Amino acid sequence: MAGIDEVARATGVSTATVSRALRGLPNVSDKTRARVRRAADELGYVASSSASGLASGRTLAMGVVVPSVSRWFYTSVLEGVDAELRSASYDMILFNLGGHRGDRERVFHRTILRKRTDALLAMCLDFTADERHQLASTGHPTIVVGGPVRGLRSVGIDERGTARRATEHLIALGHRDIAHLGGEDEEGLNRQVPIGRMHGFQDALRDAGIPVRREWIIPGGFSLPLSRAAMNTLLDRPGPRPTAVFAGSDEMAMGAILAAYDHGLRVPDDLSVIGIDNHDFAESFGLTTMAQDPFEQGAVAARILLDELNGGEPRARSLKMPVTLIERASTAPPRRD
Amino acid sequence: MAGIDEVARATGVSTATVSRALRGLPNVSDKTRARVRRAADELGYVASSSASGLASGRTLAMGVVVPSVSRWFYTSVLEGVDAELRSASYDMILFNLGGHRGDRERVFHRTILRKRTDALLAMCLDFTADERHQLASTGHPTIVVGGPVRGLRSVGIDERGTARRATEHLIALGHRDIAHLGGEDEEGLNRQVPIGRMHGFQDALRDAGIPVRREWIIPGGFSLPLSRAAMNTLLDRPGPRPTAVFAGSDEMAMGAILAAYDHGLRVPDDLSVIGIDNHDFAESFGLTTMAQDPFEQGAVAARILLDELNGGEPRARSLKMPVTLIERASTAPPRRD
DNA sequence: TTGAAAGCGTTACCAC
DNA sequence: GTGGTAACGCTTTCAA
Numbered sequence: 001m002a003g004i005d006e007v008a009r010a011t012g013v014s015t016a017t018v019s020r021a022l023r024g025l026p027n028v029s030d031k032t033r034a035r036v037r038r039a040a041d042e043l044g045y046v047a048s049s050s051a052s053g054l055a056s057g058r059t060l061a062m063g064v065v066v067p068s069v070s071r072w073f074y075t076s077v078l079e080g081v082d083a084e085l086r087s088a089s090y091d092m093i094l095f096n097l098g099g100h101r102g103d104r105e106r107v108f109h110r111t112i113l114r115k116r117t118d119a120l121l122a123m124c125l126d127f128t129a130d131e132r133h134q135l136a137s138t139g140h141p142t143i144v145v146g147g148p149v150r151g152l153r154s155v156g157i158d159e160r161g162t163a164r165r166a167t168e169h170l171i172a173l174g175h176r177d178i179a180h181l182g183g184e185d186e187e188g189l190n191r192q193v194p195i196g197r198m199h200g201f202q203d204a205l206r207d208a209g210i211p212v213r214r215e216w217i218i219p220g221g222f223s224l225p226l227s228r229a230a231m232n233t234l235l236d237r238p239g240p241r242p243t244a245v246f247a248g249s250d251e252m253a254m255g256a257i258l259a260a261y262d263h264g265l266r267v268p269d270d271l272s273v274i275g276i277d278n279h280d281f282a283e284s285f286g287l288t289t290m291a292q293d294p295f296e297q298g299a300v301a302a303r304i305l306l307d308e309l310n311g312g313e314p315r316a317r318s319l320k321m322p323v324t325l326i327e328r329a330s331t332a333p334p335r336r337d
Numbered sequence: 338m339a340g341i342d343e344v345a346r347a348t349g350v351s352t353a354t355v356s357r358a359l360r361g362l363p364n365v366s367d368k369t370r371a372r373v374r375r376a377a378d379e380l381g382y383v384a385s386s387s388a389s390g391l392a393s394g395r396t397l398a399m400g401v402v403v404p405s406v407s408r409w410f411y412t413s414v415l416e417g418v419d420a421e422l423r424s425a426s427y428d429m430i431l432f433n434l435g436g437h438r439g440d441r442e443r444v445f446h447r448t449i450l451r452k453r454t455d456a457l458l459a460m461c462l463d464f465t466a467d468e469r470h471q472l473a474s475t476g477h478p479t480i481v482v483g484g485p486v487r488g489l490r491s492v493g494i495d496e497r498g499t500a501r502r503a504t505e506h507l508i509a510l511g512h513r514d515i516a517h518l519g520g521e522d523e524e525g526l527n528r529q530v531p532i533g534r535m536h537g538f539q540d541a542l543r544d545a546g547i548p549v550r551r552e553w554i555i556p557g558g559f560s561l562p563l564s565r566a567a568m569n570t571l572l573d574r575p576g577p578r579p580t581a582v583f584a585g586s587d588e589m590a591m592g593a594i595l596a597a598y599d600h601g602l603r604v605p606d607d608l609s610v611i612g613i614d615n616h617d618f619a620e621s622f623g624l625t626t627m628a629q630d631p632f633e634q635g636a637v638a639a640r641i642l643l644d645e646l647n648g649g650e651p652r653a654r655s656l657k658m659p660v661t662l663i664e665r666a667s668t669a670p671p672r673r674d
Numbered sequence: 675t676t677g678a679a680a681g682c683g684t685t686a687c688c689a690c
Numbered sequence: 691g692t693g694g695t696a697a698c699g700c701t702t703t704c705a706a
Contacts, residue, residue: 003683003684004683004684005683013692013693014692014693014694015683015684015685015693015694016685016686016692016693016694016695017691017692017693019684019685019686020685020691020692023685026691027691027692028691028692029691029692032691032692044474046452047452047683047684048391048452048682048683048684049387049390049396049452049453050386050387050388050390050391050396050452050453050682050683050684051387051391051682051683051684051685051698052683052684052685053386053387053390053684053698054385054387054388054391054682054683054684054685054697054698054699054700055683055684055685055686055697055698056684056685056686056698057685057698059386059387061430061453068416069406069412069415069416069419070409070412070413070416070617072407075406075407075412076407078406078433079405079406079407079433079435082406082431082433082435083435086433086435091430091432091453092430092431092432092433093398093428093429093430093431094419094429094430094431095428095429096415096416096419096423096429098416098419098420098423115383115384115385115386115387115388115699116386116387116398116428224617224618224621225617225618225620225621228621255621258621258622280407280561280562281561281562283562284561284562284565284592284595285595340699340700341699341700342699342700350676350677351676351677351678352677352699352700352701353676353677353678353679353701353702354675354676354677356700356701356702357675357676357701360701364675364676365675365676366675366676369675369676384699384700385698385699385700387698387699387700388682388698388699388700388701389699389700389701390682390700391681391682391683391684391698391699391700391701392681392682392699392700392701392702393682393700393701393702394682394701452683675706676705676706677704677705677706678703678704678705678706679702679703679704679705680701680702680703680704681700681701681702681703682698682699682700682701682702683698684697684698685696685697685698686695686696686697686698687694687695687696687697688693688694688695688696689692689693689694689695690691690692690693690694
């Protein structure tokens with residue numbers, strides 16, 4: 001409740017000095033600073049963010065745009081971003097698109113673009129040319145996590161290469177009949193991610209001289225239930241079954257494992273399954289996976305933004321973060337029939 | 338970039354009128370309003386939140402405090418809150434405690450309490466007397482979701498009654514050897530939730546004349562991996578095994594199911610499992626559960642806050658939301674030996 | 675229905 | 691090292 005002038009009065013200095021003292025600026029004697037700090041604490045004074053934002057032009061808040069808050073990847077990134085923001089005393093304004101296509105307009109055209117945030121971090125969104133133009137016009141530092149976006153730098157992984165390595169792992173084990181549970185993400189999300197993963201899958205098959213069967217590339221919507229259903233449908237079909245599945249995410253891989261159980265198949269004996277992510281549940285499922293670290297991706301991206309806000313040199317380059325194969329119990333050589 | 342005076346100049350009216358027109362206040366002619374709107378759109382004008390916040394005393398932002406962002410319940414509530422805020426054009430400032438005990442101080446004493454938000458919604462936190470005092474001193478409307486807190490109204494479910502009903506379901510099926518996977522949540526979170534659920538479990542046993550075995554009440558930390566490990570440990574013990582498990586959350590229930598598989602037990606033939614939540618994965622796991630709706634809880638809580646911000650009457654009463662039993666394939670009568 | 679002008683609570687610049 | 695004082699860009703009250 002107390003304003004800056006009450007602190008000034010209590011301390012016997014000017015509001016200018018109070019402001020400098022509290023923000024740790026130079027040109028304040030240690031003695032004065034201590035007195036001011038004490039008075040501020042006693043009065044419970046906290047600077048109004050509106051007032052300081054108006055006067056300084058900095059809000060000390062970062063906007064974070066997420067497509068949804070209920071997917072492992074997004075929440076992991078969010079935790080990483082949050083950790084960085086916290087240590088910089090920045091607040092996070094969360095813009096959740098939550099499947100509401102129409103709200104992108106609001107977010108872009110209004111709230112985000114101006115005034116409430118100093119920078120913007122977006123997850124897995126595919127921006128239109130117009131949106132990118134608007135972003136640029138704000139002059140705020142901007143970055144994307146999880147999937148390259150034309151015209152914007154990003155932090156992510158090598159989608160195609162990772163998918164390729166996952167598939168190669170299956171091929172190295174001796175599999176030739178391999179299905180792919182793919183993303184087919186919703187509109188407005190970054191389609192480069194599922195597409196890149198599918199291309200990597202195909203790359204590996206082609207290099208190994210294995211023909212790609214289109215009917216074994218099925219959509220799992222990045223979701224466990226959908227993947228389980230899709231996989232069940234595939235296993236229901238007459239004719240030969242795959243001996244292995246490369247799922248574009250661990251959640252989809254878990255769906256595949258459950259579908260295998262639904263059909264009385266054992267993993268990995270009857271069906272090998274590999275995913276991407278190293279989801280919190282991956283170990284419990286015994287899932288072999290290409291592990292990425294979204295927490296770190298978020299932290300790195302946030303740090304880049306914060307550095308620039310503190311006068312650091314802007315770095316235009318996108319970052320590819322490392323991915324490592326973790327072998328667990330869901331992959332093995334195919335059974336000899 | 339454009340300021341309000343540029344819009345005023347372009348329209349030939351005063352800034353006061355522009356402000357009124359754009360905010361939909363009365364006492365502006367339709368013609369003027371239309372002209373102002375058009376000019377604002379053309380110039381890409383958006384009011385600065387800092388400036389309007391300073392002038393009006395309202396930030397049009399709500400603070401949301403979460404213990405973490407990577408648990409199903411929290412993210413579901415978050416989505417519900419978000420949906421409500423969005424339709425009211427409110428922004429969300431997310432304060433993630435993320436296990437950082439020390440940050441509570443920062444959150445409470447500084448950032449949240451004043452100036453940046455108009456209201457505060459907290460999830461599953463147990464507030465100290467001092468924290469509650471500080472909250473009250475802001476004069477901001479406050480509410481808690483997920484677990485009753487002394488001195489604060491909340492939106493949640495009847496923890497004890499729900500647990501009791503879950504346990505009674507097992508008893509009605511004929512089970513008498515029932516274990517409980519409990520919460521034992523971290524410090525600072527609301528312990529009333531896991532404690533209430535354990536009490537409900539014991540209530541049901543006592544009413545049925547079944548003695549409570551303390552060694553069958555084991556901690557699952559609200560997490561799948563921890564629950565799986567705990568359940569495996571229990572199943573490893575010599576002596577009689579439970580024929581059913583009441584898990585305090587679906588995630589823990591899934592851990593129990595996986596542990597059953599680890600031991601070559603079939604669900605529900607050898608072990609019945611019931612949870613609480615109706616987690617996104619519950620159906621895929623065929624999990625019988627006491628379904629709650631955290632999305633709705635979040636939405637309801639947010640709506641209460643927003644109503645009060647719009648001059649509505651404050652309602653002090655806490656709300657208990659409905660819970661329904663969903664029977665799936667994880668529960669059945671115990672096998673006759 | 676509209677306009678003029680006084681704040682709102684800081685920060686930043688310039689003197690001292 | 692410190693203080694005075696314009697901004698900052700709106701909203702709100704009071705007059706017209």
